[in-house]
Amino acid sequence: MSDIRLHSYFRSSTSTRVRAALALKGLTYDYMGWDLRKGDQRSDAFLAINPQGLVPALEIDGLVLNQSIPIIEYLDERFPEPPLLPQDAAGRARVRALAAMIACEIHPLNNLRVLRYLGRAFGADADAQAAWFAHWAQTTLSAMEQILAGDGRTGDFCHGNQPGLADICLYAQMLNNRRFDIDSAQWPTLARIFAACNALPAFAQAAPETQPDAVPA
Ligand SMILES: N[C@@H](CCC(=O)N[C@@H](CS)C(=O)NCC(=O)O)C(=O)O
Structure with missing residues (x-):
């Protein structure tokens, strides 16, 4: 079991963004799939993770982060190598x-x-x-x-x-x-x-x- 857990749906492009950032950083994580076609994102279990009812969400460092771009920027600050943003x-x-x-x-x-x-x-x-x-x-x-x-x-x-x-x-x-x-x-x-x-x-x-x-x- 990893310290990082990604809430995702395989076809979700915003989840793909976070998966790519995690992979570029070489981070391992637990994968939790929610079937958007079946409406899993509106289940009580998922709304407890993200009341917005949208994937991705990332559990990390005792936090539950949502919104793919801030998640990626968090990962970039927390694990600076390789950088995902330029130095200037x-x-x-x-x-x-x-x-x-x-x-x-x-x-x-x-x-x-x-x-x-x-x-x-x-x-x-x-x-x-x-x-x-x-x-x-x-x-x-x-x-x-x-x-x-x-x-x-x-x-x-x-x-x-x-x-x-x-x-x-x-x-x-x-x-x-x-x-x-x-x-x-x-x-x-x-x-x-x-x-x-x-x-x-x-x-x-x-x-x-x-x-x-x-x-x-
Ligand atoms: N701005 C959000 C958008 C998240 C989002 O829209 N996720 C989609 C999948 S790509 C979703 O969960 N859709 C569920 C729905 O439309 O019911 C982000 O970047 O994380």
């Missing part, structure tokens, strides 16, 4: 902005509960929900492609040649895009960085299909 303030602002593009401008609009609400309240069928997902992913990822392609600080990864917070968010988003058949070839820089992440064992460890609660698509 300008670099940190850039990486946090790239991460926020995904975490604030794409994910909240495309979350499971939002798609379901579109269906329930406005009659959006699966095709309409997929079009909604693609629209918000494409709007921000096209801008992100421009930003990354036009900045010399972009390297093998979003910022230089080591993976960090922005790559973690990008990796999880690109996996989500695949579920909606969004062709990543339209973003050559993003596709190249995604491939670089995919080649690293830490990201393979974080991938949905390698989780204990994974079920075939």
Whole structure:
């Protein structure tokens, strides 16, 4: 048994972010899967862990942390090597902005509960929900492609040649895009960085299909 416990769902992209950060830091942890499709996140047992009813949550150091980005920043402060944020303030602002593009401008609009609400309240069928997902992913990822392609600080990864917070968010988003058949070839820089992440064992460890609660698509 480990001192760290992750509450997760294999397909959850925000959980994928935290799994990638834990793996990049070389941390071992207990895995607790909650089936979002079945509504486990609304059970009393889960709401006692996170009253917001969202994964991930991380138990660590006697704390229960929620929200993937603050969780990752906590891990980065607590276990500084390898760093997930640059050493300089300008670099940190850039990486946090790239991460926020995904975490604030794409994910909240495309979350499971939002798609379901579109269906329930406005009659959006699966095709309409997929079009909604693609629209918000494409709007921000096209801008992100421009930003990354036009900045010399972009390297093998979003910022230089080591993976960090922005790559973690990008990796999880690109996996989500695949579920909606969004062709990543339209973003050559993003596709190249995604491939670089995919080649690293830490990201393979974080991938949905390698989780204990994974079920075939
Ligand atoms: N901003 C939160 C978002 C967490 C979130 O939305 N998690 C999704 C899975 S990716 C979830 O638990 N959804 C449950 C639902 O939609 O009912 C974070 O970054 O941790």
